[in-house]
Amino acid sequence: MSEAKSLVAEPPAAPDTMKRRAGRRPATSPDKATSATLVHDKLRQDILKGIVVPGQKLAIDAVAAMYGVGTNPVREALNRLSSERLVDRQDQRGFFVPEISLDSWRELVKTRCWLESTALTESIHNRDDRWEETIVVAFHRLSKCSPTGDAQDRAGWEIHHRAFHVALIANCGSQWLMDFCEILMDHAQRYILISAVSANRSAIEEHRVIMEVVLQGDIARAVATLVEHYQRTLYHIEEQIRVLAGSVTPHAT
Amino acid sequence: MSEAKSLVAEPPAAPDTMKRRAGRRPATSPDKATSATLVHDKLRQDILKGIVVPGQKLAIDAVAAMYGVGTNPVREALNRLSSERLVDRQDQRGFFVPEISLDSWRELVKTRCWLESTALTESIHNRDDRWEETIVVAFHRLSKCSPTGDAQDRAGWEIHHRAFHVALIANCGSQWLMDFCEILMDHAQRYILISAVSANRSAIEEHRVIMEVVLQGDIARAVATLVEHYQRTLYHIEEQIRVLAGSVTPHAT
DNA sequence: AAATCGCAAATCATACATTTTTATGGAACG
DNA sequence: CGTTCCATAAAAATGTATGATTTGCGATTT
Numbered sequence: 001m002s003e004a005k006s007l008v009a010e011p012p013a014a015p016d017t018m019k020r021r022a023g024r025r026p027a028t029s030p031d032k033a034t035s036a037t038l039v040h041d042k043l044r045q046d047i048l049k050g051i052v053v054p055g056q057k058l059a060i061d062a063v064a065a066m067y068g069v070g071t072n073p074v075r076e077a078l079n080r081l082s083s084e085r086l087v088d089r090q091d092q093r094g095f096f097v098p099e100i101s102l103d104s105w106r107e108l109v110k111t112r113c114w115l116e117s118t119a120l121t122e123s124i125h126n127r128d129d130r131w132e133e134t135i136v137v138a139f140h141r142l143s144k145c146s147p148t149g150d151a152q153d154r155a156g157w158e159i160h161h162r163a164f165h166v167a168l169i170a171n172c173g174s175q176w177l178m179d180f181c182e183i184l185m186d187h188a189q190r191y192i193l194i195s196a197v198s199a200n201r202s203a204i205e206e207h208r209v210i211m212e213v214v215l216q217g218d219i220a221r222a223v224a225t226l227v228e229h230y231q232r233t234l235y236h237i238e239e240q241i242r243v244l245a246g247s248v249t250p251h252a253t
Numbered sequence: 254m255s256e257a258k259s260l261v262a263e264p265p266a267a268p269d270t271m272k273r274r275a276g277r278r279p280a281t282s283p284d285k286a287t288s289a290t291l292v293h294d295k296l297r298q299d300i301l302k303g304i305v306v307p308g309q310k311l312a313i314d315a316v317a318a319m320y321g322v323g324t325n326p327v328r329e330a331l332n333r334l335s336s337e338r339l340v341d342r343q344d345q346r347g348f349f350v351p352e353i354s355l356d357s358w359r360e361l362v363k364t365r366c367w368l369e370s371t372a373l374t375e376s377i378h379n380r381d382d383r384w385e386e387t388i389v390v391a392f393h394r395l396s397k398c399s400p401t402g403d404a405q406d407r408a409g410w411e412i413h414h415r416a417f418h419v420a421l422i423a424n425c426g427s428q429w430l431m432d433f434c435e436i437l438m439d440h441a442q443r444y445i446l447i448s449a450v451s452a453n454r455s456a457i458e459e460h461r462v463i464m465e466v467v468l469q470g471d472i473a474r475a476v477a478t479l480v481e482h483y484q485r486t487l488y489h490i491e492e493q494i495r496v497l498a499g500s501v502t503p504h505a506t
Numbered sequence: 507a508a509a510t511c512g513c514a515a516a517t518c519a520t521a522c523a524t525t526t527t528t529a530t531g532g533a534a535c536g
Numbered sequence: 537c538g539t540t541c542c543a544t545a546a547a548a549a550t551g552t553a554t555g556a557t558t559t560g561c562g563a564t565t566t
Binding site for chain 1: 338
Binding site: 060092 | 515516517518526
C-alpha cells in the first residue's frame, strides 16, 4: 500500500485525459448512473411532489428500503440534497424534510423575482435568433399540454412549464445565475405541488403573453410581466399554505 | 406553537459569532461536529486556499489519509462539496478540484456584481440602526488588520474582509440571496488566494469609502461603488490567471 | 412533580466485497 | 517500423455488512 500519496503536488500529468476540459457540466452521461445519483434524483422528486411530507424524518434505513438500495448511497444522496437545502441535516440526529411556512414561501418568491428579473434582463440584452427560437419551441410544447387533464397531462405540464421558464433565462450568460434560479424553481415547485394548486386554463394564454413580450425585446415590460406572473401564483399558494400550516398544528384545545 | 424553525429570520444578534465560518447552519453546539462535517470544512478551506490545486484528483483514500479519518466521511464531505460546486463529481470516476479559467472568473465576478447589487439595494432599502452598526463594527475590525503583514495578519484580513462584505448584504431580507452571495464569495476567494494577489495598503481606505457611501443611504452610488470595487479586483486577478492558465497548458511542441 | 438513570433505536465510522475504470503490454495491421 | 486495437491486470470507486457512540424516551427514584 502506498501510504503517503502526495495529494498536493501531483499535476495533471496524463495529457490524453484532457478531454474533460470543455464546458462546465456537459458530462451528464446518463448511461452511467450510480445508485447514489438515482436515489438523489428520485428522492428529490418525491420531496418536490410532497410524497414525503414536510417535517418528516428521513431515516437512513427507511429510505434505503424505500428505494431498494444500501445505506451508503442513501447517505451520499442525503448529503448532496442537504447542500441544496432540499433536506435539513442535523449532525448526529439525522435528516428531515424541510418545513414549509408562509414566510419562507414569500421569501422564496421574492428572491426568485429578483434573480429571474436579472436573468431575463441579461437574456434579452444578449438576444439572438437561436435563443428566441428555443422559447418559441418551449411555448409550443407547453401549449400542447393541458394542466387540467389527467395525471400524465399534469406531469407533462410540469416538465414543459419548467422548461419554458428555464428557456427564458437561458441566454443570461451566467451558469451560476441559471443554477441559482433552478434551485429556486425546485423549491417553488415543491410549494406548488404540496399545495395541490393546479394551473387553470388561462395559464397557457398567460405564458403566451410572456413569450410575446419577451420576443418584442422590451426589457422593462418583459420583467414586469414575468414578476406579475409570479405574484399571481404567490397569492394562490398563500391561501393553501395557511390551510396546510394550520393542519400541521391541530391544537386540539 | 408551531416550531417554525426560523430558517430565514435569524437576526445578526451576536456579531462576534460571525468569526466562525459563515454560520450557514445555526449549529447548536460545535462539539457535536461529525467527521464528515470536519472533513467538509477543512477540505473546503484547503480548496479555497489552493492547497489542493485545480484539476487535482481527490482520491478517496488519499483524502482520508490526509485528514486521518475513514473513507465514508470523506465520501459524504465530497458529496456535499459537489453540490456547492467546490468539487467536480463524475460518477464512477471520482472527484476533482475544479479547473480555473479566465472565462469562469469573469462570469463569477459578473454574477457576483448582479447578486450583491440586488442584495445591497435591498439592504439599504430596509436599513435600520442595528444593521448600520454591524457594518461599522465590521469595518473597525477590518481596519485593524493589515493585509500586508505576516501569515496570521493575512488570515485575519481574509476573515474580516469577508465578514465586512457579508455585513453589507445582511439586511437584504432573503437568506436565499445571502447564501448565494456567500457561495460566490467562496469561489471568488479561491481565485484570489490561488492567484496570490494580496490586497495592498489602499484596500482599507477603499472599504472605508464603501462603508461611508452605504451609510449615506444613496443606493445608486453605493451599488456603483461596490461594483467598481469588484471590477478592480477583477482586473488584478485577470493578469495572474493568464499566467496560471498559461502554465497549465504548455503547448508541448 | 422534577430530575436521574438506563435501555432501545438510529446515526456514524470501519472493514470488506464487488464493479467499473484506467493503465499496460502485446499482437495484428497498415 | 510505427500505429492501432484488444486483452489483461492493477487501481480506484461503489456498495454491503458489521460494530461502536450517541441520542431519545420511558421508567424509576427522591
